[in-house]
Amino acid sequence: MELKDKVTIITGAAGGIGKTTSEEFAKAGAKLVLVDYNKKALKKLAKEIRQTHVDVIEIQADVSNEQEVKKAVYNALGKFNKIDILINNAGICKMIPILEISADEWDHFMAVNLKSVFLFSKEVFRYMKEVKYGKIINIGSAAGKIGGLAAGAHYSASKAAVMCFTKSLALQAAPFKINVNCVCPGPTKTDITLAWGDKTNIEFAEKIPFKEYAESIDIANAILFLASDKSKYITGEILDVNGGLVMD
Ligand SMILES: NC(=O)c1ccc[n+]([C@@H]2O[C@H](COP(=O)([O-])OP(=O)(O)OC[C@H]3O[C@@H](n4cnc5c(N)ncnc54)[C@H](O)[C@@H]3O)[C@@H](O)[C@H]2O)c1
Numbered sequence: 001m002e003l004k005d006k007v008t009i010i011t012g013a014a015g016g017i018g019k020t021t022s023e024e025f026a027k028a029g030a031k032l033v034l035v036d037y038n039k040k041a042l043k044k045l046a047k048e049i050r051q052t053h054v055d056v057i058e059i060q061a062d063v064s065n066e067q068e069v070k071k072a073v074y075n076a077l078g079k080f081n082k083i084d085i086l087i088n089n090a091g092i093c094k095m096i097p098i099l100e101i102s103a104d105e106w107d108h109f110m111a112v113n114l115k116s117v118f119l120f121s122k123e124v125f126r127y128m129k130e131v132k133y134g135k136i137i138n139i140g141s142a143a144g145k146i147g148g149l150a151a152g153a154h155y156s157a158s159k160a161a162v163m164c165f166t167k168s169l170a171l172q173a174a175p176f177k178i179n180v181n182c183v184c185p186g187p188t189k190t191d192i193t194l195a196w197g198d199k200t201n202i203e204f205a206e207k208i209p210f211k212e213y214a215e216s217i218d219i220a221n222a223i224l225f226l227a228s229d230k231s232k233y234i235t236g237e238i239l240d241v242n243g244g245l246v247m248d
Contacts, residue, residue: 001029002228007080009033009072011063011120012090014041016190017139020216021087021223022049028224032056033076033083035063036090055080063090063116064108073123082131085227086124088117088138088162093192095200096152106154113158114165121169125178132176137226138166139219140184140238142246149187149204150196163238170236179235183222186242188214209244 008025012018013034022034026049034049036042039060046058057079061068076083091113096105117138128134143151144159163182170180187193187204193213196204205212222241225231240246 002224002230003085004029006030006084006227007033007076007082008085008087008227009035009076009083009120009124010087010089011035011116013058014038014045015090016192017185017188017216017219018087018089019045021089021220024217024220024224025227026052026054026056028228030054030085031080033072033080034058035061035072037062063120064111066119069116069119070123073120073127077127083124083127084133085135086120086137087223087227088120088136089223090116091139091141091159093141093143093155094152095150095196098153101152101154109152109154109158110161113155114161117162117165121165121180125169125173128173128178129176132178134173134176134178135227136169136173136178136180137223138162138180138182139223140166140182142184142186142240142242145184145246145248149207150200166238167236174235179226179231181226181231181234181237181239183219183226184238184240184242184246185214185219186240186245188216188219190216207245208242212243214241214243 008030014036042058059072140163141159143156148156166182
């Protein structure tokens with residue numbers, strides 16, 4: 001029970017990596033605030049986790065909407081009286097050439113993948129600063145380092161910014177003993193990569209030294225490590241989980 005009673009907000013909880021992370025955190029003893037805009041999948045997950053006698057609330061919210069983010073954090077504090085861990089995981093990805101990205105689509109990607117991280121981190125940091133404890137974990141992407149095997153430029157740029165935001169916040173949060181880190185996955189078996197199709201996935205797996213995509217559990221394990229006290233002296237770190245695709 002590495003995370004016993006640690007109140008954890010997980011955004012994008014209903015998706016591939018978010019769902020596995022939620023399940024692993026439940027097993028580790030955490031109390032969960034699950035956030036997603038997919039109401040049906042969110043309810044289903046919360047019900048399944050509740051059946052294992054874990055304290056969990058689900059909040060349907062658009063992570064790019066400031067009022068909804070504020071309300072989610074307010075409700076989390078109202079229910080549990082504290083927040084120990086924030087996992088900024090919600091994100092969207094699309095394989096699209098640059099000439100086909102409209103200005104509106106660019107803004108949408110920045111809002112969901114980047115502004116959301118800023119909004120949630122700001123609200124949670126406001127609280128964690130007072131109690132001088134907390135862990136904030138953002139989810140980057142190998143695409144944010146190398147431009148992306150299949151991702152659009154808007155996706156890659158948003159993830160590069162998430163990684164730099166992680167370091168900026170880590171600096172400002174360090175005096176309050178708050179760790180801010182980032183897990184940086186390579187291609188992982190979820191709906192995002194499923195949408196790329198078999199042909200592309202076989203081709204891309206060949207480019208990875210491990211010759212296969214990550215499973216969601218590989219990413220969840222790295223998040224769990226950064227959320228635990230085993231990583232208490234680590235901050236501002238971008239932790240690659242990519243089978244050797246990027247080594248920097
Ligand atoms: N799967 C990969 O290959 C891969 C690689 C690198 C990074 N990532 C990152 O990992 C994170 C999780 O991705 P995944 O693969 O599990 O994807 P996924 O599509 O399976 O899950 C994403 C979840 O985010 C939710 N979401 C999307 N937009 C939202 C919004 N505006 N408000 C609230 N919820 C929203 C979706 O409903 C979904 O449940 C993302 O940030 C993604 O960019 C994934």
